[in-house]
Amino acid sequence: MELVMKDLSRQFQKTTAVDHVSYTMTQGVYGLLGVNGAGKTTLMRMLCTLLKPTSGSVTWDGSDIFRMDGAYRRLLGYLPQDFGFYPDFTVRDYLLYIASIKGLRPMNAARRTKELLGQVGLAGAEHKKMKKLSGGMKRRVGIAQALLNDPKILILDEPTAGLDPGERIRFRNLISELAENRIVLLSTHIVSDVEYIAHEILLMGEGRIRSAGTVGELLHQMPVRVWQITVPPGQAGRYLAEYAVSNVKTDADGVQLRILSQEQPAAKAAAQSATLEDLFLWHFGEKAGERHDLV
Amino acid sequence: MTWYEIKKVFSRPGSKAAVAVLAAVVAVSCYLATHIAYVNEQGDNEYGRAAVMRLRAAQKEWAGVLDTEKIRQVIEANNRVNQSPEGQAEDVRSGNIAYGRKQGFLGIRSLLNYAYAEGFRISDWYRADVLTPDMADQFYERRIGLLKDWLYDETGEAYYRYSPREKQFLVTRYETLQTPLAYDYAEGWVQLFRYAVMVIMLCMILLGYLVSGIFAGEFVQKADAVFFSSYYGRNKAIAAKLKAGAAIVTAVYFGAVCCYSAFVLWYLGADGYWLPVQAHWSAWKCFYHLTVWQKYLIIVFGGYVGCLFISLLCMWVSAAFKSRAAAVMVPIAMEFVPSFLGNLSNAAADKIIGLLPDRLLDLDVTLNLFHVYTVGHYVVGSVPLLFVLYGVLASLLVPVIYGRYRRTQAQ
Ligand SMILES: Nc1ncnc2c1ncn2[C@@H]1O[C@H](COP(=O)(O)OP(=O)(O)OP(=O)(O)O)[C@@H](O)[C@H]1O
Ligand SMILES: [Mg+2]
Numbered sequence: 080m081e082l083v084m085k086d087l088s089r090q091f092q093k094t095t096a097v098d099h100v101s102y103t104m105t106q107g108v109y110g111l112l113g114v115n116g117a118g119k120t121t122l123m124r125m126l127c128t129l130l131k132p133t134s135g136s137v138t139w140d141g142s143d144i145f146r147m148d149g150a151y152r153r154l155l156g157y158l159p160q161d162f163g164f165y166p167d168f169t170v171r172d173y174l175l176y177i178a179s180i181k182g183l184r185p186m187n188a189a190r191r192t193k194e195l196l197g198q199v200g201l202a203g204a205e206h207k208k209m210k211k212l213s214g215g216m217k218r219r220v221g222i223a224q225a226l227l228n229d230p231k232i233l234i235l236d237e238p239t240a241g242l243d244p245g246e247r248i249r250f251r252n253l254i255s256e257l258a259e260n261r262i263v264l265l266s267t268h269i270v271s272d273v274e275y276i277a278h279e280i281l282l283m284g285e286g287r288i289r290s291a292g293t294v295g296e297l298l299h300q301m302p303v304r305v306w307q308i309t310v311p312p313g314q315a316g317r318y319l320a321e322y323a324v325s326n327v328k329t330d331a332d333g334v335q336l337r338i339l340s341q342e343q344p345a346a347k348a349a350a351q352s353a354t355l356e357d358l359f360l361w362h363f364g365e366k367a368g369e370r371h372d373l374v
Numbered sequence: 375m376t377w378y379e380i381k382k383v384f385s386r387p388g389s390k391a392a393v394a395v396l397a398a399v400v401a402v403s404c405y406l407a408t409h410i411a412y413v414n415e416q417g418d419n420e421y422g423r424a425a426v427m428r429l430r431a432a433q434k435e436w437a438g439v440l441d442t443e444k445i446r447q448v449i450e451a452n453n454r455v456n457q458s459p460e461g462q463a464e465d466v467r468s469g470n471i472a473y474g475r476k477q478g479f480l481g482i483r484s485l486l487n488y489a490y491a492e493g494f495r496i497s498d499w500y501r502a503d504v505l506t507p508d509m510a511d512q513f514y515e516r517r518i519g520l521l522k523d524w525l526y527d528e529t530g531e532a533y534y535r536y537s538p539r540e541k542q543f544l545v546t547r548y549e550t551l552q553t554p555l556a557y558d559y560a561e562g563w564v565q566l567f568r569y570a571v572m573v574i575m576l577c578m579i580l581l582g583y584l585v586s587g588i589f590a591g592e593f594v595q596k597a598d599a600v601f602f603s604s605y606y607g608r609n610k611a612i613a614a615k616l617k618a619g620a621a622i623v624t625a626v627y628f629g630a631v632c633c634y635s636a637f638v639l640w641y642l643g644a645d646g647y648w649l650p651v652q653a654h655w656s657a658w659k660c661f662y663h664l665t666v667w668q669k670y671l672i673i674v675f676g677g678y679v680g681c682l683f684i685s686l687l688c689m690w691v692s693a694a695f696k697s698r699a700a701a702v703m704v705p706i707a708m709e710f711v712p713s714f715l716g717n718l719s720n721a722a723a724d725k726i727i728g729l730l731p732d733r734l735l736d737l738d739v740t741l742n743l744f745h746v747y748t749v750g751h752y753v754v755g756s757v758p759l760l761f762v763l764y765g766v767l768a769s770l771l772v773p774v775i776y777g778r779y780r781r782t783q784a785q
Contacts, residue, residue, distance in 0.1 A: 127603040130783055151606040163596025167385035176378035180614075182605040224600060 080139070081105050082126070082232060082262055087135035088286075090119050098286030099135065108258045110273025111266040113283035113361045119266040120160050122283070123234050126264070127157045131248035139232075153182065157228030160237050160266075162221040166210035170201060170220055173209055174227065181228040188227070195223040198253060200246065214241040222250070226257070233257065233282075235265040239272050247353055251276050270356045280355065283361050298353050305357050306338045306348040318344065325360040375611060379618035382591065383584055392580045393632070395507050399576045400634050407569040407634075408641040410561060413477060417470030426561070426642055432478035433559040434645075440482065440653065441554040446510035448482045449502070456503055482557055484655035489516045494524035494659075514553045515659070521548050532744075535721060540746045543753035547661040555653040560646025563666045564654055566638045567673060567738040573634045574677040574735045577627050579705045581681055582688045584626070585619045586701035589693035589779060598782070608780045615779075616689070616772060623685045627678055635674075636716060651741070672739045676761065680734030683764040684708055686771040693779045708732050728756040731764055 090095040096118045113119050124130040128145055137144045144151045164173055171192060174291045178188035196202050199219040204212065212220065218241050225233060239247050254263055255276045265308060267273060273280060280297055282289045290297060305325070310318065315334040318324060322344055326337035337351070338344050339361050379721045383389055412425035412432075420428070438444060455461050455475045460468040476483060486502040490509065525532050536544070590596040601607050606614075647667040651657040657669075664672065684705055692701035712730050715723045727733075729744030732758065745756035 124599070127599070129599055129602055149605055149609060152603055152607060155602060155603055157603045159596075159599035161596050161599075163592075163598070165382050165385070165591075165595060165597060165602075167387070168382070172378065172381065174375075176382075177375040177600060177604065179378060180601065180604040180606045180611040182610075228605065 080262065082153065083138045084122075084126075085136050085138070087116075087122070087125060087137060088133050089125060089130060090133040091121075091138055095286050097132075100286070100288055101135075102281065102291065104262050104264065106258075106260065106262060107278035108254060108263045108265070108266075108273070108278030109265060110280045111283055112268070112270065112273065112280055112359060113266070114268070117283045118286040119204075119283055121286075123157075123236050123264065123266065126232075126234055127155060128152065132242055153228070154223035154231040156228060156233045158221045158225040158238055161242075162217065164209045164217070164220070166208070168209050169206050170196070170209060170212070171205040173220065174224060177224045178227050183228060191227055192223075195226055196217045198226075199223045200218050212305065215243060215246060218242060219246070222253075231261050233261055233263045235263070235306060237266055239269060240268060247272065270354075270359050274355045282359070284363060294355055297358055298355070301358055301361060303339045303341050303361060305351040305353045306340060306344055307335065307351050308338065308345055308348040309333050309335045309346075323360060323364045325357045338349065375605070375614035376617045376621065379588065379614050380621060383588060383618065383622060388588065389584055392583050393626070396576060396580050396630055400573055400630050403569045403572045403634055404637045404641075405680055406572075407565040407638045410642070410752075413470055413474035415474065416469065417467045417474060423641065429477060429561065430559045430643060430645070433481065433561075436479045436482065438556065439554050440452055440485075440557045442511045443556070444554075445482070445486070445513045446507045448479045448486065449505045449507045452476060452486075452502055453507075454507075467511060469498065473645040480674070481560075481654060485658055487514075487654075488655060488658045489520075491520065494520040517551075518545065518548045521545060521659075521693050535724075536746065537748060540739070540748060540753050543746060544661055544744070547663070551652060551663060552650065555650050558646040558649055559643070559648055560654055560666060562639050562642035562644050562658060563646060563670065565642055566635060567656075567669070568636070568758075569638075570631070570673055570738060571736040573630055574627075574673075575709075577630050577677070578681045578684055578735055581623050581685045582705035583702055584622055585685045586688050586692050586698045586704075588615050588619050589775070590696055590698040590701060592681055593696040594698055602782065611719055612776055612779045616775060617689065619685060619689050619748075620682070623682050627681050631674055631677065633672075656738075657742055661744070662741055662757060664741075669738075669741065672741070672757065674736040676734045676757070679761060679764050679768065680731050681756060683731055683734075683768040683771070686768050686775065690771055690778065691776045693775050693782075696782075729759060729763060731760075734760050734764060 084100050084102050087097055087100045088095065098118070100122060111119050111122070122129065125132050128151065131145065139147060139154070141150055155361070165176070168176065174192040174195070177186055178191060183191060196205055199222055201216060201219055201223070204216065209217070209220070218238065222235070222238055225235065239250055253273065254265070256277070257263060258278075265273065274294060277294070279291060279293055281291045282297070287339050290300065308318070309332055311333045312329070315327070315336065317335050318338060319327070323339040325339055328335040337349065337357070339357055346372060389453060407419060408426075410426065410429065411419040411421055412429040414420055437446070455472050458472065460471040463469070483502045486505060487498060490501055490505055491498060522545060524530060525536060525544065584740055587594070592601050601611065604611065605697050647665070649666050651660055651666055651669050688701040688704045691704055692698060695701075708731060712727050712732055715727050725747070728743065733740045737757065740760070741757060743756065746753055747756065747760075
C-alpha cells in the first residue's frame with residue numbers, strides 16, 4: 080500500500096497550480112494544510128485521475144494510476160470540495176446510485192448505505208431530497224458517499240467545511256477509526272481538524288510541499304520560538320508591525336499577544352511551546368492575512 | 375445503474391412537465407384525427423362515433439375491386455348527384471346535401487380528380503364532375519401517362535431534375551403497380567397517418583429535452599468529480615447512461631405512438647389495412663408499393679429511427695459541450711435546417727433536404743415525395759435510404775458518445 084507522487088506538476092495557462100510535488104504516502108492520515116489557492120484541490124484531483132498531470136507521475140504499488148484505470152478507481156473514495164449531487168434524488172437513492180457506479184452489488188449497497196447513514200448521523204434523513212438538506216448535511220452525505228466502497232485511498236477535500244463543532248469532532252473520530260488500514264488524505268484550512276488525528280502533515284504553498292512530517296517533527300524544525308506578552312492597548316500596534324503575531328486577545332489587563340520570534344521580543348515576554356497553528360502562521364503568515372484582520 | 379439514470383431524468387420537475395405536454399399533444403392529436411364529419415340527408419354535419427359508423431356504412435357500399443366497371447359507376451353516380459335538384463342549386467344547404475350523397479364514393483371521386491387531371495402536378499377538385507362514363511377505362515393508363523408527360527416534358531421542372539435512369543425507375547414503379555386497386559373504408563388509417571406527424575415531432579422535441587441532461591447533468595450539477603472517480607465511471611456507468619437514453623426514447627416514443635394509434639383505430643375502425651396505399655387519394659402518386667398496414671409500420675418505425683438518431687445527437691452534444699441548453703437546441707435546429715435549405719431552391723439542396731432526418735418523422739408525406747437517388751448502378755427512393763442512413767449513423771453515434779465521455783477531464 081503505497082501511493083507515490085513523483086515530480087507531479089499541473090499547469091493552468093499561466094498558473095502553476097501544482098509544482099513538482101514528490102511525496103510518498105503509506106497507511107495513515109495525511110493532513111494537507113494550505114491557504115486558498117495553494118493547489119490542494121488540483122493535487123487531489125490528479126490523485127483521483129480527474130485531471131491529467133502536465134508532468135510527473137502517480138503510482139500505486141508501482142503501477143501508474145492512469146494506466147490502472149478502473150482497478151485504481153475501485154480503491155478510491157473521493158469527496159470533492161465542490162460537492163455536487165442530484166438535487167431531486169433522496170439521500171438513499173443518491174447513495175444507492177453512487178454505490179452502483181462504484182460496483183457494489185445491490186444487497187451490499189443497501190447494507191452499506193444504512194450503515195454509513197448511521198455513522199454520519201443521517202439515519203433519519205434517508206428519504207429527504209438532497210436539495211432539501213442543509214449545507215452540513217450535504218457534506219455528511221458526501222463523506223458517506225466517499226466511504227461506500229470501503230476505499231483503500233480516501234481523499235477528502237475540505238470535509239469539515241460547514242460542519243458544526245459537534246459534528247466536526249465526530250468526524251475526526253470517524254477518520255481516526257478508518258485510518259487503520261488505508262490512506263486518508265484530507266485537506267483543510269483549519270489546523271485543529273488535523274492536529275490530533277493526522278499522522279503526517281503536509282504544508283502546501285504555491286503548488287509546492289513546503290514542509291512535511293509529524294506534528295512533532297514540524298514543530299521541532301520551526302526556526303522561531305513562541306512568546307507570550309501582555310501589553311497596554313497603545314503598544315500593541317508596534318508589536319504587530321514588527322513581529323509575526325499568531326494570536327491577539329484583549330482583556331482587562333491589556334492586550335495579550337502571541338509572538339513568533341527568534342529572540343525574546345521584550346524582557347517580560349514568556350516562552351511558550353509552539354503549536355501547529357503557530358507553524359501555519361509562520362509559513363503562511365502574510366498569505367493567511369490574519370495579522371491584518373486582527374488589527 | 376440504468377434504472378437510476380432513468381430515475382435521474384424523471385426526477386427533474388421539467389421532465390414531468392414534458393411528459394404532461396406530450397400526453398396533452400397525444401390527446402389533441404387523437405381528437406383532431408377522429409373529428410370527422412358525416413353529412414346527413416339534411417346537409418348537416420354530424421360528429422361522434424355514431425356519425426363515423428354511418429360514414430363507414432356509406433363507404434362500405436362502394437367497397438370492392440376498383441375496376442373499370444366500378445369507375446364507371448362512380449362517374450355515373452357522381453354525375454347523377456350533380457344533375458339532381460340539390461346538385462344544381464346554388465345555396466349552401468343544397469350543396470351540402472349533394473355532398474352528403476357523394477360521401478360513399480368520395481374517396482374514389484378524389485382519385486378521379488388526380489387520374490384525369492390536366493397535368494401530373496395539377497389538382498382540380500371539380501375535375502371529376504366533367505367526366506363521362508366512357509372515360510372509365512383510361513383510369514390506370516392515365517396514372518402512368520401523366521407521370522411520363524411530367525418526366526419527359528422538356529419545358530417542365532422534372533426533365534432536368536431526374537437522370538434518364540431515375541425517370542425509368544419511376545415509370546417502372548408506376549407500371550408494376552398491381553391493378554386494379556381496391557377500395558374500402560379506411561378513414562381510421564388515413565386520419566391516423568395524417569396526424570401522426572404531430573405526435574412524432576413532439577416526441578422528438580420532448581425526447582431531446584429529456585435526454586439532454588443525461589450527460590451534461592453531471593457537469594451542470596457538479597457531480598462529475600464523484601462520477602468519473604468511481605469504479606465504473608469511465609465504462610459501465612457511461613454505458614448505463616446510453617442505455618437509459620435508448621430506453622427512454624423507446625418507451626416514451628412507443629408509449630405515445632401506441633396510445634395515439636390505439637385510440638384512433640378504435641374510434642374510426644381499422645378497416646382497409648390490406649389496401650394498397652395508392653387506393654386512397656392521399657397516396658395516389660406514391661411510387662412505393664405498400665399496403666396500408668405496411669405504411670403504418672414504416673411511419674412508426676421510421677419515426678422511431680428518427681427520434682433515436684436525433685436523441686443520440688442530443689446526447690452527443692450534451693456530452694461534448696457539457697451543456698444541456700446546447701443539446702436541447704438540436705431538435706429545434708433539425709426543424710430549421712430543412713426550411714433554410716428549402717429557400718435556396720437548387721437541385722443539390724433539394725437532394726439533401728430529401729435525406730435530412732426530419733423526413734423520417736413525417737413519412738406519410740415523405741412516402742409521397744419524388745425524391746430518388748442514384749447509388750452506384752441502382753436507383754432508390756429516399757425512404758429506404760433514410761432508414762439505412764440514420765440507422766447506421768445512430769449506431770455509429772453510440773461508440774462516439776461513449777468515447778467522448780470516457781475521455782472527459784472533470785474541471
Ligand atoms: N480549472 C482551472 N483553470 C485555471 N486555473 C485553475 C483551475 N483550477 C485551479 N486553478 C488555479 O490553480 C491554483 C490552485 O487552485 P486549487 O483549487 O488547487 O487551490 P486550493 O489549495 O484547493 O485552494 P482552496 O483552499 O481555496 O480550495 C489557483 O491559482 C487557481 O486559480
Ligand atoms: Mg481547494
